[in-house]
Amino acid sequence: MAKNTFPPIKTxxxxxxxxxxxxxxxxxxTLVVKHPTDAATWLSQAGHFVGTVIDGIASFLQHALG
Known part of the structure; x- marks a missing residue:
């Protein structure tokens, strides 16, 4: 029999x-239930941050490649 060369996968x-x-x-x-306004504000800020990061990466790539 051939020896198995792949290590076992932990499932x-x-x-x-x-x-x-x-x-x-x-x-x-718990945060959403007790403080829904704060949770919505934090989620909105996180979305804005992600959008800013994506815009920054796109701007960098435009300047670097084009």
């Missing part, structure tokens, strides 16, 4: 990863 996730993900989800839901 499961650890318990710690699941717990951290669950706690993060609970914290976000």
């Amino acid at each position: 499961g996730t650890s318990l710690l990863t699941k717990v951290v993900g669950l706690l993060t989800l609970i914290a976000i839901l």
Whole structure:
């Protein structure tokens, strides 16, 4: 028989990863329920930040390539 040259693929996730993900989800839901206005403001600011980053990358590429 031929020897398997590929290492085994780990398919499961650890318990710690699941717990951290669950706690993060609970914290976000609690924030949205208790402080919806603040959560909306933070989300809007995050969207604006991402848009600014994308515009900056596009501007850089335009100047670098064109």
